[in-house]
Amino acid sequence: MANASSRVRQLFVSKSQPLTLPLIKQELPDLKPSEVSMALCYLVRMRYLTRQQIANDKRIGRKTIWEYTYHADRLPKEQA
Numbered sequence: 001m002a003n004a005s006s007r008v009r010q011l012f013v014s015k016s017q018p019l020t021l022p023l024i025k026q027e028l029p030d031l032k033p034s035e036v037s038m039a040l041c042y043l044v045r046m047r048y049l050t051r052q053q054i055a056n057d058k059r060i061g062r063k064t065i066w067e068y069t070y071h072a073d074r075l076p077k078e079q080a
Contacts, residue, residue, distance in 0.1 A: 004031055005039040009048070012070035020054075020067050040068060047075040 011027055012019060024036055031039075043049040048071055053064045 004035040005042050007031065008036065008039040009043065009070070012049075012068075013072075018067045018069045020065050022065070024068075043070075044068075047071075047077070050075070 007028060008024065008031075011024065015027075021036070021040075024040075025031075025033065028036065040049065044051065049068050050071065051066045051068050054067045056062055056065045
């Protein structure tokens, strides 16, 4: 899909809270995993998203996962 980054951005704006990859995939099931990944990478590179590792609350899968926080304004290069 050509508009994956705009759909991911709209999801962050509508939820107005930090999201993890499993939550994004759950909310946008029609996007391919590669499209979601590329959209997140694009938004991080454009300095609209920051990420931090958190402990996975589920016992299945990885021990830590990334939590993405959306910022309406672009962050300065020093903070990104």
